[in-house]
Amino acid sequence: MLVERLAAARCADPFSHLGLSVNPDGPGLRLRAWLPDALEVRVKDLKSGKIVATLSPSDPSGLFETVFTRRKNPFPYQLLVRYADATSELVDPYQCQDAAWTGLAELTAQPEHLYHTLGAQLRTVDLLGQQVEGVRFAVYAPSATAVSLIGDFNFWDGRRHPMQRSLCGHWVLFVPGLKAGDRYKFELKDPMGNRLPHKSDPVGFYCEQYPSFASVVYDHEQYQWQDGDWQARQGGDKRQQAMSIYELHVGSWKRHPNGDSLNWRELASELVDYVTDMGYTHIELLPVSEHPFSGSWGYQPVGMFSPTSRFGSADDFKYFVDRCHQAGIAVILDWVPAHFPSDAHGLARFDGTPLYEYEDPRRGWHPDWNSYIYDFGRDTVRQFLVASALYWLDKFHIDGLRVDAVASMLYLDYSRNAGEWVPNVDGGNHNYEAISLLKWFNEAVYDQYPNAVTIAEESTAFAGVSKPTFLGGLGFGFKWNMGWMHDTLSYMQKEPIHRRYHHNEMTFAMVYHYDENFILPLSHDEVVHGKHSLLYKMPGDEWQQAANLRAYMGYMYGHPGKKLNFMGTEIAQSSEWNHDAQLPWQLLQFPKHAGQQALIRDLNRLYRSEPALFEADHERQGFRWLDHSDADNSILAWLRADLAGGAPVLVASNFTPVPRQRYRLGVPAAGHYRVLLNTDSEHYWGSNYDVGVVFVAEPTPWQGMTHSLVLDLPPLATLFIKQES
Numbered sequence: 194m195l196v197e198r199l200a201a202a203r204c205a206d207p208f209s210h211l212g213l214s215v216n217p218d219g220p221g222l223r224l225r226a227w228l229p230d231a232l233e234v235r236v237k238d239l240k241s242g243k244i245v246a247t248l249s250p251s252d253p254s255g256l257f258e259t260v261f262t263r264r265k266n267p268f269p270y271q272l273l274v275r276y277a278d279a280t281s282e283l284v285d286p287y288q289c290q291d292a293a294w295t296g297l298a299e300l301t302a303q304p305e306h307l308y309h310t311l312g313a314q315l316r317t318v319d320l321l322g323q324q325v326e327g328v329r330f331a332v333y334a335p336s337a338t339a340v341s342l343i344g345d346f347n348f349w350d351g352r353r354h355p356m357q358r359s360l361c362g363h364w365v366l367f368v369p370g371l372k373a374g375d376r377y378k379f380e381l382k383d384p385m386g387n388r389l390p391h392k393s394d395p396v397g398f399y400c401e402q403y404p405s406f407a408s409v410v411y412d413h414e415q416y417q418w419q420d421g422d423w424q425a426r427q428g429g430d431k432r433q434q435a436m437s438i439y440e441l442h443v444g445s446w447k448r449h450p451n452g453d454s455l456n457w458r459e460l461a462s463e464l465v466d467y468v469t470d471m472g473y474t475h476i477e478l479l480p481v482s483e484h485p486f487s488g489s490w491g492y493q494p495v496g497m498f499s500p501t502s503r504f505g506s507a508d509d510f511k512y513f514v515d516r517c518h519q520a521g522i523a524v525i526l527d528w529v530p531a532h533f534p535s536d537a538h539g540l541a542r543f544d545g546t547p548l549y550e551y552e553d554p555r556r557g558w559h560p561d562w563n564s565y566i567y568d569f570g571r572d573t574v575r576q577f578l579v580a581s582a583l584y585w586l587d588k589f590h591i592d593g594l595r596v597d598a599v600a601s602m603l604y605l606d607y608s609r610n611a612g613e614w615v616p617n618v619d620g621g622n623h624n625y626e627a628i629s630l631l632k633w634f635n636e637a638v639y640d641q642y643p644n645a646v647t648i649a650e651e652s653t654a655f656a657g658v659s660k661p662t663f664l665g666g667l668g669f670g671f672k673w674n675m676g677w678m679h680d681t682l683s684y685m686q687k688e689p690i691h692r693r694y695h696h697n698e699m700t701f702a703m704v705y706h707y708d709e710n711f712i713l714p715l716s717h718d719e720v721v722h723g724k725h726s727l728l729y730k731m732p733g734d735e736w737q738q739a740a741n742l743r744a745y746m747g748y749m750y751g752h753p754g755k756k757l758n759f760m761g762t763e764i765a766q767s768s769e770w771n772h773d774a775q776l777p778w779q780l781l782q783f784p785k786h787a788g789q790q791a792l793i794r795d796l797n798r799l800y801r802s803e804p805a806l807f808e809a810d811h812e813r814q815g816f817r818w819l820d821h822s823d824a825d826n827s828i829l830a831w832l833r834a835d836l837a838g839g840a841p842v843l844v845a846s847n848f849t850p851v852p853r854q855r856y857r858l859g860v861p862a863a864g865h866y867r868v869l870l871n872t873d874s875e876h877y878w879g880s881n882y883d884v885g886v887v888f889v890a891e892p893t894p895w896q897g898m899t900h901s902l903v904l905d906l907p908p909l910a911t912l913f914i915k916q917e918s
Contacts, residue, residue, distance in 0.1 A: 196256050199256065224258060234257045235272070269320045289318065330356065330365065334364055336383070383544065395497070399502060437755070438473065438755070442490055457506075472794055476522055482499065498581055526595070535563070578634070596649050605623070648670060651673065692849070706753055723769075726768060750800050764780055792876075803833075812836065817831060860902055862900060867915060
């Protein structure tokens with residue numbers, strides 16, 4: 194019976210029963226309204242402004258109706274409702290069937306743009322000649338037996354706004370009078386008719402924090418961007434451009450004295466000024482997609498279309514990105530399509546079935562992170578994820594996406610023992626569905642946003658991660674070089690006297706360097722969970738620890754590959770990163786830490802000013818070893834060259850605390866050579882060992898070069914040297 198279904202919030206076809214329709218029992222039109230707890234309902238004609246009827250209660254549960262025997266054509270109307278303690282005027286949503294359905298066809302034509310259709314969309318519709326503003330809600334829940342819209346506007350009562358089911362499993366309703374800022378959720382019944390926990394909108398654009406986790410209607414058109422000049426300057430081959438990335442966790446970069454994190458607008462001032470002064474080219478943010486647990490650092494997101502409200506509104510986040518662009522800084526987001534948490538208000542068992550996740554736990558449950566794994570083979574899930582990626586580039590002008598945990602997506606046996614995973618159709622361990630999704634993701638991003646960049650955090654030797662899809666690759670622009678990071682940190686943690694036996698750990702990356710477009714990452718993962726800070730990974734006394742870190746930083750900036758450093762590295766943070774506190778900025782009162790900051794600032798400026806250090810990162814002509822075999826002295830020396838044939842930059846690292854006097858290094862031509870940067874300088878709290886500043890090349894062939902320099906290499910230091918023009 195209709196009333197029973199409405200009263201139990203189990204009506205899946207309200208348009209068939211409510212609103213204004215042809216009277217099935219005789220001439221004219223029947224108007225039926227469902228208004229639980231109402232005492233009186235009158236009808237106002239929106240065109241004439243006149244009261245034209247009073248509805249009669251046909252059931253005490255809240256069903257009202259009347260018949261207009263003399264009317265043949267529908268008319269727009271408003272309901273004037275009296276309750277025991279309040280009155281309300283509303284345009285009945287169940288006369289807005291056309292507005293509810295409008296746009297759903299776009300999901301078939303452009304599924305990767307589903308954020309234009311699903312979620313809460315602000316609309317102005319023509320209702321029989323009357324312009325009516327409101328919000329169209331659409332949510333995908335094909336196995337649900339009923340879905341209701343709930344919010345402040347209806348007392349979070351699932352009886353009041355039943356949604357209409359489409360043939361393809363979407364539930365829709367246009368509600369006149371709702372506006373940006375209104376809170377809402379969905380109440381769903383599973384296939385057995387049982388009520389599920391209230392769900393946030395999977396395509397919600399904004400969300401409240403605990404305890405409500407309510408979705409919020411949001412107007413994306415109100416913010417006025419000011420980054421036109423930045424957008425006009427973008428373009429070119431990113432592999433040939435400088436990329437020095439400052440990776441940070443927004444909540445713990447800097448805090449107010451009371452412990453509160455800075456908001457987006459405060460960061461738009463303080464952080465942007467700081468990063469600009471430090472010379473970085475990019476900011477990379479740990480995930481800002483809405484996530485229920487702060488301790489996940491954002492890597493357990495539930496809001497794939499919603500910037501976290503912890504730090505302000507979505508417009509505040511846009512303002513932050515805008516200010517970055519105006520300062521010449523690109524913004525990269527960490528994006529997590531690999532898995533999602535099991536929080537009841539999120540995607541897990543969304544309609545009572547595994548709608549977003551693989552059903553088999555051997556594929557659908559991640560043992561490392563206790564989270565669900567997306568079903569990468571389901572079209573609707575694939576469309577959802579690709580749409581999320583494009584959404585951040587579209588609505589927030591993001592410059593790049595770093596995809597987290599790619600290895601966990603590629604391999605079916607990732608972190609699983611024998612018997613805990615299901616092979617693919619060929620009996621192997623590659624997840625063909627995830628591979629296909631990643632290719633589509635990259636193709637869609639580069640097709641629609643050719644100036645953006647995609648980056649893979651991929652820790653295995655999977656071939657072709659950063660090769661184009663038309664060449665059989667996954668299509669990413671860059672890949673984190675996790676092997677370089679592990680090898681070099683392993684080397685640096687050893688006492689200098691033992692380094693001679695591990696020399697290859699510093700050179701091995703060049704064996705495979707040209708297989709991918711690499712970024713050299715010293716990320717947040719290396720300074721947590723008992724791994725120590727970078728400074729305290731280094732051996733020796735206080736001075737040697739700092740000197741080792743400075744030499745290592747110089748080696749990194751001289752090595753081919755783009756650069757990424759996590760916040761705190763630039764001040765030689767002594768403790769591990771703590772996401773519940775700000776960086777220990779007080780350390781900068783000490784020369785050791787101020788010296789490290791000065792070094793990173795100067796390395797960034799040198800890096801950006803010398804095309805030889807970035808332009809040919811991924812071209813064989815851009816790098817040449819001078820000496821990679823001097824293990825006994827733990828010295829490495831190489832040349833970096835640009836694409837235009839300019840003077841190369843010589844880089845030499847001494848990884849022992851012993852100065853190497855009258856050390857000979859080959860150079861390609863006669864002339865005067867100048868030290869561009871010395872990590873042992875007193876400006877960086879170094880020993881200031883006397884190296885000299887300018888050297889004259891001798892006509893003595895050495896290391897395959899026609900000329901050579903003789904100089905004293907300082908202890909635990911990296912030098913950058915270049916021929917004077």
